Amino acid sequence: MKKCPFCAEEIKDEAIKCRFCGSDIPDDEATRFIDSAQSETKQRWNGFCITAFVLSLLLIPGPTSGFSEETLQLILGLAIIIFVLSIAFAFIGLSQVGKNPSMRGKGLGIAAIIISIASVFISILF
Numbered sequence: 001m002k003k004c005p006f007c008a009e010e011i012k013d014e015a016i017k018c019r020f021c022g023s024d025i026p027d028d029e030a031t032r033f034i035d036s037a038q039s040e041t042k043q044r045w046n047g048f049c050i051t052a053f054v055l056s057l058l059l060i061p062g063p064t065s066g067f068s069e070e071t072l073q074l075i076l077g078l079a080i081i082i083f084v085l086s087i088a089f090a091f092i093g094l095s096q097v098g099k100n101p102s103m104r105g106k107g108l109g110i111a112a113i114i115i116s117i118a119s120v121f122i123s124i125l126f
Contacts, residue, residue: 048093049105052112055086059119061126079123086116 001010007021015025059082064072090112097106 044103046093046097046103046105046109048089048096049109049112050093052086052088052090052093053108053115055082055089056112056115056119058082059086059116059123061119061123079120083116083120086112090116 002013002015003009004011004018004021004023004025006023007018009018009020011018011020011025016027017024059079064075067075090109093105094109097103097109
């Protein structure tokens with residue numbers, strides 16, 4: 001015996017239609033396919049949030065001794081571009097996650113903003 005997925009009454013394993021509510025009972029293969037499709041939609045990650053997080057990790061300051069002045073200026077220019085992209089991607093991603101509750105990545109977007117801003121402050125202070 002199995003339960004009808006629509007009314008939860010017990011029906012025979014071979015049933016193709018529920019005798020209580022009249023609903024067509026999907027076969028096991030179709031049910032597994034539907035369940036896997038639904039789980040895939042629940043697991044979607046937001047690409048903007050992931051990209052913003054990775055870019056923010058590139059901003060974490062490292063040792064700067066031993067570099068020439070030109071190299072330091074190049075690093076600073078790249079850091080500014082990466083900072084702007086990271087913040088922009090994080091806000092775009094958070095906006096998309098807010099509109100679509102099945103999308104994941106809110107924590108990564110918030111972490112990207114925090115890491116980016118903290119990295120800039122640390123770079124300025126040291």
